[in-house]
Each structure stands twice: as structure tokens, then as C-alpha cells.
Amino acid sequence: MLPALKTLLICLLIGLGFGMYLYFTYDQRLERIVISVLSTACIGSLMMLVINYRNFFTMVTSIQSYKMIIMIILLILAALTGSEMMFFAQSLIWKNEHYQLFSGGNIYFLNILIVLVTGIPIYVSEEWKSLLNSQILSQQYRVLELEQQKTTFELELLRAKVNPHFLYNVHNTIAGLILKDPAKAEKMVLLLSKFFRFTLNKNSATFHAVSDETDIIRTYLDMQKIRFGDRLDYVIEADNTVLPLQIPSFILQPIVENALKHGIEKRKENGVVKVGIKLDGNEMLVTISDSGPEFSAMPGSGMGLQMVRTKLQLLYPGNFTLELNNEPEKHVRIIIPKRNKNVAG
Numbered sequence: 001m002l003p004a005l006k007t008l009l010i011c012l013l014i015g016l017g018f019g020m021y022l023y024f025t026y027d028q029r030l031e032r033i034v035i036s037v038l039s040t041a042c043i044g045s046l047m048m049l050v051i052n053y054r055n056f057f058t059m060v061t062s063i064q065s066y067k068m069i070i071m072i073i074l075l076i077l078a079a080l081t082g083s084e085m086m087f088f089a090q091s092l093i094w095k096n097e098h099y100q101l102f103s104g105g106n107i108y109f110l111n112i113l114i115v116l117v118t119g120i121p122i123y124v125s126e127e128w129k130s131l132l133n134s135q136i137l138s139q140q141y142r143v144l145e146l147e148q149q150k151t152t153f154e155l156e157l158l159r160a161k162v163n164p165h166f167l168y169n170v171h172n173t174i175a176g177l178i179l180k181d182p183a184k185a186e187k188m189v190l191l192l193s194k195f196f197r198f199t200l201n202k203n204s205a206t207f208h209a210v211s212d213e214t215d216i217i218r219t220y221l222d223m224q225k226i227r228f229g230d231r232l233d234y235v236i237e238a239d240n241t242v243l244p245l246q247i248p249s250f251i252l253q254p255i256v257e258n259a260l261k262h263g264i265e266k267r268k269e270n271g272v273v274k275v276g277i278k279l280d281g282n283e284m285l286v287t288i289s290d291s292g293p294e295f296s297a298m299p300g301s302g303m304g305l306q307m308v309r310t311k312l313q314l315l316y317p318g319n320f321t322l323e324l325n326n327e328p329e330k331h332v333r334i335i336i337p338k339r340n341k342n343v344a345g
Contacts, residue, residue: 198212
């Protein structure tokens with residue numbers, strides 16, 4: 001719309017200038033200026049109408065040379081139509097003149113020449129702008145696709161890191177139980193099988209239900225209870241309204257594993273791990289606490305926590321919270337946007 005208004009303003013100024021020239025040279029009637037302004041306004045408006053709606057007129061072909069021919073014909077028609085409108089307005093302003101169709105003579109050729117000289121460069125310029133915008137949009141879409149592919153790849157890389165890391169720790173526990181308590185070793189193997197059944201079934205999912213995540217944590221903690229015995233107790237609390245919602249898959253297990261490694265393992269007496277998930281408006285609040293020693297002054301350098309932070313940054317860039325606090329009790333708090341079950345991804 002801005003180029004059209006700009007061109008119309010230019011046409012009005014040209015018409016005013018040409019009308020004043022005619023007024024001061026041979027025709028001292030103010031109507032001459034009015035007619036000149038109307039003429040350029042009509043012709044200029046029709047010219048820009050043709051250019052602005054060029055896609056409608058040229059949709060019959062995709063060949064640029066054919067489009068140019070169509071535009072030249074349309075610009076000529078715009079010049080002729082604008083000229084006739086000018087002659088008709090002139091007959092209304094000057095009562096003594098009778099309007100007659102196609103009686104302009106050489107004025108038609110002059111107006112056609114002006115329209116072609118003015119309109120064709122504008123048309124070419126608008127076509128280049130349109131082509132450039134299409135290329136920019138195409139590049140932006142391609143960049144977005146590449147970013148999504150990069151995010152997917154990095155998430156898969158994180159998942160590939162989590163499973164061997166966890167398997168290594170559990171393998172050592174099973175190895176220690178085989179001779180000391182074969183029944184517990186067998187139970188640990190069954191729980192490990194259940195845990196990795198979750199992993200295999202959810203392997204391609206970036207998100208899954210909160211209920212799935214709590215089942216994964218419960219299975220993991222049941223395995224650890226075999227290892228720690230009465231030294232470990234756990235509590236998992238999640239509102240029924242939260243269970244169907246979506247949460248990044250396997251996001252809590254590394255944090256719970258840290259709570260055991262840096263909390264429960266360091267206690268001789270009984271320890272407790274608590275996992276709480278609830279809603280706060282449009283945000284999901286996840287809290288993992290343990291009764292072990294407080295976080296150090298520079299916490300958060302472990303591989304598990306770094307992987308969780310990286311995954312959250314990939315999924316919620318700049319829109320999540322991951323905090324490590326010692327008050328009112330030692331806990332890790334995650335705040336992420338609420339994600340409904342029907343959201344794809």
C-alpha cells in the first residue's frame with residue numbers, strides 16, 4: 001500500500017506541475033490545472049492497481065517473459081482508460097465540450113509512453129522484492145528446520161548418554177548382590193528389565209505423560225531400595241490433574257540419582273527422597289528433595305544435572321527454572337510451562 005500511495009502522490013505532483021505549466025503558457029483557466037491533476041491521478045491509480053494485483057492477472061503463466069507481455073498490455077489499457085476518464089471529466093468541467101470516445105489523438109500515445117516508462121521499472125522492482133522475500137522466507141524456514149533437526153539430534157545424544165551412565169551404576173550393584181543375596185540380585189534384574197522397557201518404549205518420545213515419569217522414578221527407587229535397604233525411603237506426590245500432562249521424558253531420573261549419590265549414600269542413618277509435581281497456574285513445579293548433606297557453595301557441576309539443564313534449555317530456551325536450594329530443606333526445583341496431553345512434539 002505504501003508504494004501505491006507514494007506513486008499516487010508523485011502523479012498528483014506531476015499533474016499539478018504540468019497543469020501549472022499549461023496555465024502559465026497558453027491556457028489561463030484554473031480548470032486546466034484541475035484536469036491535469038485528475039488525469040495523472042486516474043492514470044497513476046490504474047497503473048498501480050495493475051501492478052499491485054499483478055499476481056491475479058499473471059497467474060495464467062509462470063514464464064516471466066509472458067508475464068511481462070501481459071503487464072505491458074495491462075499498462076497500455078490503464079493508460080487508455082485513464083485518458084478516457086480524463087476526457088470525460090474535462091467534458092463535465094467545460095460544459096461547451098462534448099465527450100466523444102477515443103477522440104484524444106496523440107495524447108493517447110503520450111500517456112501510453114509515460115505509463116510504460118514509469119510502470120515497467122516499478123513492476124520489475126516489485127517482482128524482485130517479491131522474489132527476494134520468498135527466498136528469505138524459504139531460507140528462514142530451512143534454518144528453522146535445521147534448528148529443529150539439531151535439537152532432536154542433541155536430545156537423542158543426551159538420551160544415549162543417560163542410559164549407559166545409569167546402566168554402569170546398576171551393573172555394579174547387581175554384581176555385588178549375586179553372591180551375597182541372589183534373591184535380591186534377581187529382583188534387581190527384573191526391576192532393571194522393567195526400567196529399560198520404559199526406555200525402549202519411550203525412546204523416540206521427547207515428551208511423555210507425568211504418570212510415565214513417576215513410574216520410571218518409582219521403578220528406579222525400588223531398585224535402589226534393594227541396594228540401600230532400610231537406609232532409603234521415598235515419597236512421590238503428584239496431583240491427579242498433573243498425571244496426564246506432558247513432561248520431558250527421563251528428566252527426573254538423573255536428579256533422583258544425584259540425590260542418592262550425594263545425599264543418601266553419605267548418611268549412615270535412614271534417608272528420604274521426596275518427589276513432588278504440581279501445577280501453579282500455567283506452570284508445572286517439580287521438586288526433588290533428600291535428607292542428605294546440603295549442597296556445596298558451587299553445586300551443579302555433575303554430568304547428570306548438566307544433561308538435565310541442557311535438555312531443558314533445548315526444549316524451553318530461556319523459559320525454565322532449575323534451582324538448587326538448601327532452604328527450607330535441601331531440594332532441586334524445576335519450573336517449566338504447562339504442556340497439555342494433546343500438544344504434539
